[in-house]
Amino acid sequence: MLLGACSGPQSALDPAGREASEVALLFWVMLVGAAIIWLVVIGAAMFGGKWQKQPLSERAGLRIVLYGGAVIPTIVLAALLVFGLRLMPMLRAGEPELRITMSGEQYWWRVTYAAPDGSKVESANELRLPAGRAAEITLDSVDVIHSFWIPSLAGKMDMIPGRTNRLVLHPERTGIYRGVCAEFCGRSHAFMAFPVVVMEPAAFEAWLAREAAPALSKADNGAFLANGCGGCHTVRGTQATGSIGPDLTHFADRQSIGAGILPNTPDNRRRFIAETETLKPGVRMPSFGALPPAELGAIAAYLGSLE
């Protein structure tokens, strides 16, 4: 029941990675300790305030202040501090077997995988990781401060313009989780999320090889190119080579659209193109709601074919 209340694709208390597990355990231990301390302190105050018949002597009171207020807290806090300090280097150590760069942009994520052959594979708004392998995520930002947080796997790390931060993730359990921007970054801060797919290592390698390949779509990309989508978006293997917006090469493979805000369904693809500003206020992509329905449909269909 208690665990049920803590589960979820974005819950730090339902861990699927090494750091998150350690921290969840730390939390439960601290919670029990805190509950005991709270009961003792408030119990003593209530007892003194309401029920006690015989007042304590000055000497006994001073002893309570000395031990309860100073000595015991010092010991408890020292122990906690030592534990926390030892935990810190441990959590984020480890030789990474995979390197990924995530870059925060208002309000989406540019994801670049370093393929085994050393080449770079660009993707967007979705992170895939092999279970049981350490992955080093390099974090930066091109505009304002964002923060990269996948509660199920680990704590957060900020993405700050002009700096490069580094986070090592150790996913342990396969599944689909949710990451989110944790630092307020403007109007659509609430709409900056991404699915995290933790896969079996073999499946991940196969996926990465597919992701590295150019687009395979046979669908007509005329409407897509005619409306200038290629000015901002890249679909590798076609004339669309823009780099302002998210890469769309294998778009149909992704779980969500609009940086984690809608499930990737035909209807939603169409809606996002038509109502961009409504769905995501302040976003740089204009709404294409004025396009004839047929063209909208053609663009959406083309996106749906990018496997």
Added chain:
Amino acid sequence: MLFRSETPNLWTLLAPPTVWALHFLFCYVAGAIICAKAPEALDELRLAIAAATILALVFIVVAGMQAHRHWGFGSDMPPHDTPTDEDQQHFLGLATMLLCALSAVAVIFGAMPALFIAECMR
């Protein structure tokens, strides 16, 4: 007056936490500069922090001994609430002594990271 020889005053009261503040500042500033400019010198930094910690603790112990004397070596227990020079001095002595203890604990806490963390890693 605020300054007086041989008796405690508000400045002697503030001395031990000021020692903590200087120790803390030293650890933070030195740590930040070394990690930004010369991470390879981290071991020397840890030694320097150890030295600063011992120095700070010596200061605090000396201040504590002086405060203990001002307190009357424990001859008079609190509350120190009579309007006499003696009680005023005992009170300031006791408060300073307690602050010495807190400052010492805080200095030791402040040095612990240098004991356990051996890299500048971000």
Added chain:
Amino acid sequence: MTPREETDTERGRREEAELRRVWAYSSGWRYAANVNNQIVGLWYTCTAFVFFLFAGVLALIMRMQLAVPNNDLVSAGTYNQLYTLHGTMMMFLFAVPIFEAVAILVLPQMLAARDLPFPRLSAFGFWCFLIGGVFVGGSIFFDAAPDSGWFMYPPLATDTTQTGIGADIWLLGLSFIEVASIAAAVELIVGVLKCRPPGMRINLMPLYCWYVLVVGGMILFAFPPLIAGDILFEMQRLFDWPFFDVARGGDPVLWQHLFWIFGHPEVYIIFLPSIALLAMIVPTFARRPILGYGWIVLAAVGTGFLSFGLWAHHMFTIGLPALSIGFFSAASEAVAIPTGVQIFVFVATLLAGRVIFAIPMLFATGALAIFVFGGLTGVMVALAPFDWQAHDSYFVVAHLHYTLIGGMFFPLVAGVHYFYPFIIGRMLSDRLGRWSFWLMFCGFNIAFLPMHITGLRGMPRRVFTYPEGLGWDGLNLVSTAGAFTMAAGIGLLVFDVLRPGKPRAPQNPWNAGTLEWVAGDPSEPWGIRSVPPVSSRYPLWDQKNLMRDIGAGRFFLPGAPEGKRETLITDVLDATPQQVLRVPGDSFLPLLAAGFIGGSFIASTFHWWIAAIVSGVIGIGVIMVWLWTATAVIPSRPSKDAGMGVTLPLYASGSASVGWWAMFITMVGDGTAFLSLIFAYFYYWTIQNAFPPAGMAPPDGPLMLAGSAATLLAWLAVLGARRANSAGYPDMVRIALTASTLLALAGGALLLLAPWRAGLHPTAHVYPAIVWVVAIWTALHLAVGMLMLGYCLAGSLAGRLSREHDIDLRNVVLYWHFAALTMATTLVVLALAPLAT
């Protein structure tokens, strides 16, 4: 006919009439001219409460928006303004000012002083607060409120296309209020140190005074870094100086440092004064002196210091080196120790007393229950690994509300119930108090307890809506219900405070032991009938017949025969009487000064430069008139009979005067702001490979040296003026003052010429920008120094400056010590530091 001997009754009547006339409140159209602490304190408290209610309504709108997923009650833009303004107003317009407000209201009474040493400064502070507060808070009605969070992180908040005028309103409006806060801190520190009743030695001060002293000191060191940060921030927004622009060498993280060096101590600046209220309430209802007085002093001073070593725990996720995180984590754990002591002193006092569980105690216990919980989650987030998860999530939102509402709001409500009889003269209702307590307490916990879970289940803060199905829906709905329950409790409190027909309060209704309860009838404006000698921590419990004798005027300053407002000044440690201080009376000048200075800030927000300058100059002029007419007034005779057979001087200068202390304390704050700018300089030096960067030269060395030399000579000339004045050579004084003014002018001009000659353009890179800011800061201080010298010169010519009456000159000398130090530091940093690297 021989004059008949006056009877005691007649003497009493005459003295009361004198006091009543001298201290009478201004009314009618002159109401706004009041400066007495009882009126200003009440205005201050009420205004802060109104801002609290306003910010609370904003929170309720936010809770309605978050009640269900994918809600569209308000837009993202509006929500961002709501939460920014909620945080900003609660912190800057309620939590900190309410400390100043309550202290101005009760501190003089607690010290049996007739007023604080600088009543007009209190009034000025209040008007600044009101003007700045209305300006910031009102912006939301024009859809122009700040919208990037109450800590305003650049580069989002410095981006003038993404954040509109709201950010400027935040920066300038709050800077203006921060200045008022520092003014209040100066006032309160001097008040505690110098305005105690005779015999109230340092070991007999009410605990409230210890907290006020500590918090005043903290404000002095905490607010200036934010002011320095505000200057850099606003220079970037208004003039494109690239302090936080990465492309030109800046760094957004510097703002985070400066903001949190202020921001974390601020939490304790908010918390300690409220705990101070508990330290007054608990002994009263436990019917015994506080147990562990010395421990409380340890706790207050210890917390005051340690709270300055925690700031980076708000920045654990920015990628600090693990070692740095460790230092801040350690200090964050250490600060829990004095806080624990504080709590256990209360617990032990309750255990050792025979407690009456009245309404203030109910709120005090509730405060303890909530605050201890918040403190424990605080210990959790102080551990970096846990903070990496909890940071910027609803867990932290819950944590901070537990600490602030438990550590600040509940004690404050306890204080409202406790002090209401002495301020208004009536009793609040027990029944309504109980109802409002349970509504608030339950509502609060229903609203905020679930947020811990919401946060750990991944909900980040500052999102205007959230998708369904992540496990946040039910939790948020419960939180919203709780928020409205709590609001109902607060509504009940407001109703009780405002409703007419409450029963009159007897004198000292709670049978408390401290001096503020001497005040029987709050409609008497004099504060205390006569100032008693004190020989106990709880004089009303321990000193026999004290209340009666005070009322009969048996002690110090029983009347006001010369028709002047007077209060007693005593020694810092022993509280032996030193001086009878004459404080200025009611005036519109503080209001006018605040109006024009505020006008200057507001005009700057809208880039109306000419209006800003004109308004600022008039404001400075008004302050000059105020100083000239009401400070350092030379009394008609050197001393007077203060009562009880003691004759005290009416004039004091140098370190014996309150003015000198105020100057000293102000300059400590000023020096802290300057050091924050120097910190910024070296911060840039740490993150850059070369500073100054390649292709840029440091400010012209010879010019810097010449400017420093001129400033040094100006300082020596000021010292010479003081020496000549003590020796009684007025002509020499005037020559020295004139020479000093000219030298200061030369020094400032040369200093500004130095970076200009080096061809440093402040918009090109962060190096020239920070050089210019430091140079301008120092030059402005020289300009202010010149203004002061001119003031002394005018005083000398007008016969206000003489051998005995030299307070202005002594204070100006003190200022110049700091100014010379500022110049020397500027020389070392701008001219010498580049040579070393």
